[in-house]
Amino acid sequence: MKKSILSIIVFTIALVFSNEINAQEFPGLDKSPMDAASYPSSYRVSNKKVKVIYSRPQLKGRGLDKLAPAGKVWRTGANEAAEITFYKNVNFGGKEVKAGTYTLFTIPGATKWTVILSTAKNVWGSYFYKESEDVVRVTGKVSTAKEKLEVFSIAFSGEGDNFTMNLGWGKTIVTVPVKG
Template sequence: MVTTTNLQAQEFPGLDKSPMDIALYPGREPGKVVRVIYSRPQLKGRALADLAPAGKVWRTGANENTEITFYQDVNFGGKDISAGTYSLFTIPGERTWTVILNKNLNQWGAYTYDEAADVARIEVPAASDANSLEPFSIAFKEAEDGVHMVMGWDKTRVAVPITM
């Protein structure tokens, strides 16, 4: 007896307009300290101030909120943080940004953001760079005192110190 299967063509979606990415420290080697999973919106001719308005809680990326996992206890911008996974939100400003770790996970954007679930809020200076970044980006840069989580979009740069 012969069995045949009739496979119908499957429709697959195209690439996401804000693709997901991962930033790791210290990279793809053993002994990870921190991992950030986020989506990377593009400027596409729009103003940063329209996409991440000053004074308003922003999901720090696109789509689902950004998640940051610490694999060990760290000091994040002057606050002691226990190992675990947190949502990462920001409140952009002209001179400083508020960076927020929140214990509520699996949220879409910042629509259900609950300040009562904040684990830490820190203020960091906002700087300007001569080079414009089309996609929102997160990277880690080694520093004397540990590492800085650097967030950049357009000409804005924000760095959060992390020590182990």
């Protein structure tokens, strides 16, 4: 009897002081948190035309040219490469694209960016980018923002079936027209 009471006491003390049993460890907030942009952008609209899932890096005193170098394939965000889903066939930057999920890569430039939809899936960064997996390449028009955007952002604007994908970071805004 004394042995089983002692066993229960020892077990209870171990249970109380054990971090593994009492607590789950959760990571802190990512330095480039994941976000989503969609069109229509209202959360109350379930019949979306497009959704992009991407991570949002911050400039933190660095230049855009250091984080997304001109002439080099960029993952279009941070961490995993951005993924874009079209829920029906669309005309993306003047080219027909079938409904589906694609990886979104870009090649920054001074006056235009190349925007790439790729069949690659579950891609970290752009380290393993292959041009042979491109579905389309379109030209994104570059303009200058009035105010500097510290955090990389993707947003959609427009009305009805005619809308625009906007990529913004620093003072750079890149736009791609979409019809769907």
